[in-house]
Amino acid sequence: MIRIHFTADDFARVRLASRPAPLQELNTVFMTLFHRDDDLLLGHWRHRLLRSLPAAAEPLGDLVPAGQAPHFLDEFSDDLGEGLDSVRASSPRFVRSELERVYAKSPVPAPRWIRGLHRGDADAWQVLRRAQHAAFETALRPVWSLVQDLHQAEFTRHALTVAEHGIGTALTTLVPGSRLHDGVWGLEAPGERDVHPRGRGLVLQPTFHWTGHPVVADPPEGPLYLTYPAGPGLPPQPAGPDGSDDALSAVLGRSRADMLLLLAREHTTSELARRLGVSNATASAHATALRRAGLISTVRAGRAVAHRRTALGSLLVRRRDGTPA
DSSP states (O other), X not given: OEEEEOOHHHHTTXXXXXXXXXXXXXXXXXXXXXXXXXXXXXXXXXHXXXXXXXXXXXXXXXXXXXXXXXXXXXXXXXXXXXXXXXXXXXXXXXHHHXXXXXXXXXXXXXXXXXXXXXXXXXXXXXXXXXXXXXXXXXXXXGGHHHHHHHHHHHHHHHHHHHHHHOHHHHHHHHSTTOEEETTEEEEOOSSOEEEOOTTSOEEEEEESSOOSOOEEXXXXXXXXXXXXXXXXXXXXXXXXXXXXXXXXXXXXXXXXXXXXXXXXXXXXXXXXXXXXXXXXXXXXXXXXXXXXXXXXXXXXXXXXXXXXXXXXXXXXXHHHTTOOO
Protein backbone atom coordinates (compact mmCIF):
# COMPACT_ATOMS: atom_id res chain seq x y z
CA MET A 1 0.00 0.00 0.00
CA ILE A 2 1.23 3.46 -0.94
CA ARG A 3 -0.17 6.25 1.24
CA ILE A 4 0.34 9.82 -0.01
CA HIS A 5 -0.27 12.33 2.77
CA PHE A 6 -1.54 15.65 1.42
CA THR A 7 -1.71 19.02 3.09
CA ALA A 8 -3.99 21.72 1.70
CA ASP A 9 -0.95 23.21 -0.03
CA ASP A 10 -0.09 19.83 -1.57
CA PHE A 11 -3.52 19.54 -3.19
CA ALA A 12 -2.90 22.87 -4.92
CA ARG A 13 0.32 21.46 -6.37
CA VAL A 14 -1.07 18.29 -7.94
CA ARG A 15 -0.98 18.29 -11.72
CA LEU A 16 -1.06 15.84 -14.60
CA ALA A 17 1.97 15.94 -16.90
CA SER A 18 1.07 17.80 -20.09
CA ARG A 19 3.09 15.46 -22.32
CA PRO A 20 4.48 11.90 -22.10
CA ALA A 21 7.99 11.34 -20.75
CA PRO A 22 10.10 9.27 -23.20
CA LEU A 23 12.49 7.75 -20.68
CA GLN A 24 9.84 6.97 -18.06
CA GLU A 25 7.68 5.35 -20.74
CA LEU A 26 10.76 3.33 -21.70
CA ASN A 27 11.14 2.29 -18.06
CA THR A 28 7.58 0.96 -18.08
CA VAL A 29 8.26 -0.93 -21.32
CA PHE A 30 10.99 -2.85 -19.52
CA MET A 31 8.84 -3.31 -16.42
CA THR A 32 6.21 -5.00 -18.60
CA LEU A 33 8.85 -6.89 -20.58
CA PHE A 34 10.16 -8.68 -17.48
CA HIS A 35 6.94 -8.87 -15.43
CA ARG A 36 5.79 -12.39 -16.28
CA ASP A 37 2.46 -12.70 -14.43
CA ASP A 38 0.46 -12.09 -17.63
CA ASP A 39 2.66 -14.01 -20.06
CA LEU A 40 -0.34 -15.79 -21.60
CA LEU A 41 -1.52 -12.44 -22.90
CA LEU A 42 1.72 -10.56 -23.53
CA GLY A 43 4.15 -13.39 -24.29
CA HIS A 44 3.90 -12.77 -28.04
CA TRP A 45 4.65 -9.05 -27.63
CA ARG A 46 7.56 -9.79 -25.28
CA HIS A 47 9.08 -12.31 -27.67
CA ARG A 48 8.89 -9.88 -30.61
CA LEU A 49 10.40 -7.01 -28.63
CA LEU A 50 13.26 -9.08 -27.20
CA ARG A 51 14.14 -10.30 -30.70
CA SER A 52 14.13 -6.77 -32.09
CA LEU A 53 16.23 -5.01 -29.44
CA PRO A 54 19.72 -4.23 -30.81
CA ALA A 55 22.96 -5.20 -29.10
CA ALA A 56 23.50 -1.56 -28.13
CA ALA A 57 20.53 -1.81 -25.73
CA GLU A 58 21.82 -4.90 -23.90
CA PRO A 59 23.73 -2.98 -21.18
CA LEU A 60 20.38 -1.86 -19.74
CA GLY A 61 19.96 -5.39 -18.39
CA ASP A 62 23.08 -4.91 -16.28
CA LEU A 63 21.32 -2.11 -14.41
CA VAL A 64 18.68 -4.47 -13.06
CA PRO A 65 20.73 -7.36 -11.61
CA ALA A 66 18.20 -8.35 -8.94
CA GLY A 67 14.87 -7.04 -10.26
CA GLN A 68 15.22 -3.40 -9.17
CA ALA A 69 16.50 -0.52 -11.29
CA PRO A 70 18.53 2.40 -9.94
CA HIS A 71 16.45 5.49 -9.30
CA PHE A 72 18.70 7.81 -11.30
CA LEU A 73 16.96 6.30 -14.36
CA ASP A 74 13.66 7.88 -13.22
CA GLU A 75 13.56 10.80 -15.63
CA PHE A 76 10.39 12.70 -16.54
CA SER A 77 11.45 15.23 -19.16
CA ASP A 78 9.09 15.32 -22.16
CA ASP A 79 12.07 15.55 -24.55
CA LEU A 80 14.28 12.52 -25.19
CA GLY A 81 17.52 14.48 -25.58
CA GLU A 82 16.88 16.55 -22.47
CA GLY A 83 16.00 13.40 -20.56
CA LEU A 84 19.25 11.70 -21.55
CA ASP A 85 21.16 14.81 -20.52
CA SER A 86 19.37 14.89 -17.16
CA VAL A 87 20.28 11.27 -16.44
CA ARG A 88 23.91 12.12 -17.20
CA ALA A 89 23.69 15.13 -14.87
CA SER A 90 22.70 12.95 -11.87
CA SER A 91 24.92 13.65 -8.89
CA PRO A 92 27.86 11.21 -8.63
CA ARG A 93 26.95 10.46 -5.03
CA PHE A 94 23.37 9.54 -6.00
CA VAL A 95 24.56 7.34 -8.87
CA ARG A 96 27.06 5.51 -6.65
CA SER A 97 24.54 4.89 -3.88
CA GLU A 98 21.92 3.60 -6.31
CA LEU A 99 24.33 1.24 -8.07
CA GLU A 100 25.45 -0.08 -4.69
CA ARG A 101 21.82 -0.56 -3.68
CA VAL A 102 20.78 -2.57 -6.74
CA TYR A 103 23.94 -4.71 -6.65
CA ALA A 104 23.80 -5.36 -2.89
CA LYS A 105 21.70 -8.50 -3.44
CA SER A 106 22.96 -9.36 -6.89
CA PRO A 107 24.05 -12.97 -7.45
CA VAL A 108 26.65 -11.78 -10.00
CA PRO A 109 29.40 -9.14 -9.76
CA ALA A 110 29.01 -5.85 -11.56
CA PRO A 111 30.42 -5.87 -15.13
CA ARG A 112 33.27 -3.57 -16.05
CA TRP A 113 31.15 -0.81 -17.54
CA ILE A 114 28.96 -0.65 -14.39
CA ARG A 115 32.10 -0.30 -12.28
CA GLY A 116 33.12 2.49 -14.65
CA LEU A 117 29.73 4.16 -14.18
CA HIS A 118 30.26 3.92 -10.43
CA ARG A 119 33.56 5.79 -10.87
CA GLY A 120 31.97 8.36 -13.19
CA ASP A 121 33.90 7.34 -16.32
CA ALA A 122 32.78 9.23 -19.42
CA ASP A 123 32.96 6.09 -21.58
CA ALA A 124 30.60 4.24 -19.25
CA TRP A 125 28.10 7.11 -19.38
CA GLN A 126 28.27 6.96 -23.16
CA VAL A 127 27.44 3.23 -23.04
CA LEU A 128 24.32 4.04 -20.98
CA ARG A 129 23.23 6.87 -23.26
CA ARG A 130 23.59 4.70 -26.39
CA ALA A 131 21.65 1.88 -24.70
CA GLN A 132 18.74 4.10 -23.68
CA HIS A 133 18.62 5.78 -27.08
CA ALA A 134 18.74 2.47 -28.98
CA ALA A 135 16.02 0.97 -26.78
CA PHE A 136 13.75 3.99 -27.27
CA GLU A 137 14.22 3.98 -31.04
CA THR A 138 13.34 0.29 -31.23
CA ALA A 139 10.57 -0.05 -28.64
CA LEU A 140 8.89 3.36 -28.63
CA ARG A 141 9.75 5.45 -31.68
CA PRO A 142 7.40 3.43 -33.97
CA VAL A 143 4.45 4.08 -31.62
CA TRP A 144 5.41 7.44 -30.13
CA SER A 145 2.79 9.43 -32.04
CA LEU A 146 0.14 7.04 -30.72
CA VAL A 147 1.48 7.39 -27.16
CA GLN A 148 1.24 11.18 -27.56
CA ASP A 149 -2.38 10.90 -28.75
CA LEU A 150 -3.30 8.60 -25.85
CA HIS A 151 -1.64 10.97 -23.39
CA GLN A 152 -3.53 13.97 -24.78
CA ALA A 153 -6.82 12.09 -24.40
CA GLU A 154 -5.94 11.18 -20.81
CA PHE A 155 -4.96 14.78 -20.06
CA THR A 156 -8.29 16.02 -21.40
CA ARG A 157 -10.30 13.45 -19.40
CA HIS A 158 -8.47 14.40 -16.22
CA ALA A 159 -9.00 18.13 -16.77
CA LEU A 160 -12.72 17.63 -17.33
CA THR A 161 -13.03 15.49 -14.20
CA VAL A 162 -11.23 18.09 -12.09
CA ALA A 163 -13.45 20.84 -13.49
CA GLU A 164 -16.70 18.93 -12.94
CA HIS A 165 -16.01 16.97 -9.74
CA GLY A 166 -12.87 18.32 -8.07
CA ILE A 167 -9.36 17.01 -7.53
CA GLY A 168 -10.40 14.34 -4.99
CA THR A 169 -12.69 12.54 -7.43
CA ALA A 170 -10.15 13.03 -10.21
CA LEU A 171 -7.43 11.26 -8.21
CA THR A 172 -9.52 8.22 -7.32
CA THR A 173 -10.80 8.03 -10.90
CA LEU A 174 -7.25 7.90 -12.25
CA VAL A 175 -6.38 4.82 -10.17
CA PRO A 176 -9.41 2.52 -9.75
CA GLY A 177 -9.55 1.00 -6.28
CA SER A 178 -7.65 3.87 -4.68
CA ARG A 179 -9.17 5.75 -1.74
CA LEU A 180 -8.89 9.33 -0.51
CA HIS A 181 -9.71 9.79 3.19
CA ASP A 182 -8.72 12.61 5.54
CA GLY A 183 -6.12 13.90 3.10
CA VAL A 184 -4.45 10.50 2.59
CA TRP A 185 -4.56 8.90 -0.86
CA GLY A 186 -4.21 5.13 -0.54
CA LEU A 187 -3.13 3.10 -3.56
CA GLU A 188 -2.74 -0.67 -3.78
CA ALA A 189 0.90 -1.65 -4.26
CA PRO A 190 3.36 -4.18 -2.85
CA GLY A 191 4.80 -3.38 0.58
CA GLU A 192 4.03 -0.39 2.78
CA ARG A 193 5.14 3.13 1.93
CA ASP A 194 4.15 6.51 3.31
CA VAL A 195 4.89 9.50 1.10
CA HIS A 196 4.77 13.14 2.23
CA PRO A 197 5.04 15.71 -0.59
CA ARG A 198 5.60 18.53 1.96
CA GLY A 199 4.80 21.23 -0.58
CA ARG A 200 7.06 19.86 -3.33
CA GLY A 201 4.14 19.03 -5.60
CA LEU A 202 2.97 15.79 -7.20
CA VAL A 203 3.03 15.18 -10.94
CA LEU A 204 0.73 12.46 -12.29
CA GLN A 205 2.39 10.62 -15.18
CA PRO A 206 0.19 8.23 -17.18
CA THR A 207 1.86 5.29 -18.92
CA PHE A 208 0.53 3.15 -21.73
CA HIS A 209 2.91 0.18 -21.43
CA TRP A 210 2.32 -0.87 -17.83
CA THR A 211 -0.82 -2.35 -16.28
CA GLY A 212 0.47 -3.06 -12.77
CA HIS A 213 0.45 -1.01 -9.59
CA PRO A 214 1.25 2.73 -9.47
CA VAL A 215 4.91 3.66 -8.97
CA VAL A 216 6.15 6.65 -6.96
CA ALA A 217 9.42 8.38 -7.84
CA ASP A 218 11.01 10.65 -5.23
CA PRO A 219 13.93 12.41 -6.96
CA PRO A 220 16.51 14.33 -4.91
CA GLU A 221 15.09 17.62 -6.22
CA GLY A 222 11.79 18.81 -7.61
CA PRO A 223 8.30 17.31 -7.31
CA LEU A 224 7.28 13.75 -6.63
CA TYR A 225 6.00 11.71 -9.58
CA LEU A 226 3.30 9.08 -9.61
CA THR A 227 3.35 6.85 -12.71
CA TYR A 228 0.03 5.06 -13.18
CA PRO A 229 -1.35 2.75 -15.90
CA ALA A 230 -3.74 4.52 -18.27
CA GLY A 231 -3.72 2.33 -21.38
CA PRO A 232 -6.31 -0.13 -22.64
CA GLY A 233 -4.39 -3.13 -21.29
CA LEU A 234 -2.20 -3.84 -24.33
CA PRO A 235 0.96 -2.02 -25.45
CA PRO A 236 0.41 0.36 -28.39
CA GLN A 237 1.45 -1.05 -31.74
CA PRO A 238 2.24 0.66 -35.06
CA ALA A 239 0.40 0.14 -38.33
CA GLY A 240 1.55 -2.73 -40.52
CA PRO A 241 3.87 -2.25 -43.52
CA ASP A 242 0.92 -2.05 -45.90
CA GLY A 243 -0.63 0.73 -43.84
CA SER A 244 -3.15 -1.54 -42.12
CA ASP A 245 -3.47 -1.52 -38.34
CA ASP A 246 -2.62 -5.04 -37.17
CA ALA A 247 -2.02 -4.05 -33.56
CA LEU A 248 -4.11 -6.81 -32.01
CA SER A 249 -2.24 -9.52 -33.87
CA ALA A 250 1.11 -7.91 -33.07
CA VAL A 251 0.39 -8.03 -29.34
CA LEU A 252 -1.95 -11.00 -28.92
CA GLY A 253 -0.85 -13.24 -31.77
CA ARG A 254 -3.05 -14.05 -34.74
CA SER A 255 -5.21 -16.74 -33.10
CA ARG A 256 -6.15 -14.66 -30.06
CA ALA A 257 -6.80 -11.59 -32.19
CA ASP A 258 -9.07 -13.63 -34.47
CA MET A 259 -10.84 -15.05 -31.41
CA LEU A 260 -11.51 -11.57 -30.08
CA LEU A 261 -12.98 -10.57 -33.44
CA LEU A 262 -15.23 -13.65 -33.48
CA LEU A 263 -16.54 -12.91 -30.02
CA ALA A 264 -18.63 -9.97 -31.15
CA ARG A 265 -21.27 -12.65 -30.66
CA GLU A 266 -21.29 -15.51 -28.19
CA HIS A 267 -19.37 -18.72 -28.98
CA THR A 268 -18.67 -21.85 -26.99
CA THR A 269 -15.14 -23.15 -26.66
CA SER A 270 -15.76 -25.92 -29.18
CA GLU A 271 -17.27 -23.46 -31.67
CA LEU A 272 -14.21 -21.23 -31.32
CA ALA A 273 -11.90 -24.20 -31.81
CA ARG A 274 -13.74 -25.16 -35.00
CA ARG A 275 -13.76 -21.62 -36.40
CA LEU A 276 -10.06 -21.09 -35.63
CA GLY A 277 -8.92 -24.55 -36.69
CA VAL A 278 -7.32 -25.40 -33.33
CA SER A 279 -7.93 -27.98 -30.62
CA ASN A 280 -10.43 -27.41 -27.81
CA ALA A 281 -7.55 -27.24 -25.33
CA THR A 282 -5.79 -24.54 -27.36
CA ALA A 283 -9.00 -22.55 -27.74
CA SER A 284 -9.59 -22.81 -23.99
CA ALA A 285 -6.05 -21.54 -23.26
CA HIS A 286 -6.51 -18.57 -25.59
CA ALA A 287 -9.88 -17.77 -23.99
CA THR A 288 -8.31 -17.92 -20.52
CA ALA A 289 -5.65 -15.39 -21.53
CA LEU A 290 -8.23 -13.00 -23.00
CA ARG A 291 -10.49 -13.36 -19.96
CA ARG A 292 -7.64 -12.61 -17.54
CA ALA A 293 -6.98 -9.43 -19.50
CA GLY A 294 -10.63 -8.43 -19.17
CA LEU A 295 -11.22 -8.65 -22.92
CA ILE A 296 -13.87 -11.39 -22.83
CA SER A 297 -16.32 -12.80 -20.31
CA THR A 298 -17.20 -16.47 -19.83
CA VAL A 299 -20.40 -18.05 -18.50
CA ARG A 300 -21.46 -21.66 -18.19
CA ALA A 301 -24.17 -22.79 -20.61
CA GLY A 302 -25.18 -26.31 -19.60
CA ARG A 303 -22.20 -28.58 -20.15
CA ALA A 304 -20.43 -25.98 -22.27
CA VAL A 305 -18.96 -22.58 -21.50
CA ALA A 306 -19.82 -19.55 -23.64
CA HIS A 307 -17.57 -16.58 -24.30
CA ARG A 308 -18.31 -13.04 -25.44
CA ARG A 309 -16.33 -9.87 -25.87
CA THR A 310 -16.43 -7.32 -23.03
CA ALA A 311 -16.72 -3.57 -23.46
CA LEU A 312 -12.93 -3.29 -23.15
CA GLY A 313 -12.45 -5.97 -25.81
CA SER A 314 -14.83 -4.15 -28.14
CA LEU A 315 -12.97 -0.89 -27.50
CA LEU A 316 -9.69 -2.49 -28.57
CA VAL A 317 -11.29 -3.88 -31.72
CA ARG A 318 -12.73 -0.47 -32.63
CA ARG A 319 -9.30 1.10 -32.18
CA ARG A 320 -7.81 -1.62 -34.41
CA ASP A 321 -10.31 -0.76 -37.13
CA GLY A 322 -9.70 2.96 -36.76
CA THR A 323 -13.14 3.63 -35.32
CA PRO A 324 -13.22 6.31 -32.59
CA ALA A 325 -13.78 4.94 -29.09
